[in-house]
Amino acid sequence: MSEAAVMHHAVEPAEAPLTPESWGKLGMWVFLAGDAMSFGVLLLGYGLLRHSSSNWPLPSHVLGIGLTAFMTFLLICSSVTMVKGLEAVKNNQRSTAKKYLLLTILGGAGFLGLQAYEWTHLIHEGLTIDGNPWGSSLFGTTFFVITGFHGMHVTGGVIYLLVMLSVVSKRANALGPGWTYNVVEVLGLYWHFVDLVWIMVFTFIYLL
């Protein structure tokens, strides 16, 4: 073994434990586990405040279930297009992958548009962070903090998707198909997590 080869071997990063495909994937999982704690604690806080309040409005009477059910449907659809996009990257079908990523972006953007519409509508009805016509003012605070925190995640996800769309479009061959598959898979993990969190938010904030 030449000296250069030994040197090269010495600086070669070790394979990621748990996710031999890439370190990025392990990193994303660890980040998501932490992020899940943020959402978990927010929802627990919501439950505690609601439990100790005597005049908490019934969410399904005040918030529009139909619209948010459709938003849930949009996110579920965008999760499928994400996973189909990853499948296309795996099979080296670049134009199919781009099409699916674009559909995923449209799903996310549609979700954000509807959320902006929903917020505007509710604010006009008098729901704000310091009061509402139906009961405890904490109802509005928790609603805006939790759906807002999730909405910021969707916004970040749409930006992330746009960046990755350009990566898949332009640099697919620069670093090899394996690399592209890895980075799109890591993106997918984030996007599905945002969908998973919305399933929880929809249940706890709107339906319960």
Add this chain to the structure above:
Amino acid sequence: MADTHASPNYWKIWFYLFVLTVVEIGVIYLPLAKIVIAVLLVTLACYKAFLVAMYFMHLKFERLTLAIIALTPFILCVFLILMLIPDIA
């Protein structure tokens, strides 16, 4: 590892998630005790989250230790709920 498993049928998972969402909305109008509805909703939501994590996030095809990392926040939240029960009951 990504190449060693056959792709799950994603449209089937999509269909399950869609149906479970419709069931969830139906459940809130059922003439049942509040606590029963709450338990049903939480169970359905956890099952939907489980489907997303297992199939869309491919957790089913990863190493067990990674699944344990993913489960940690869930376990901690359950622990926190248990610790809070004496204060709110």
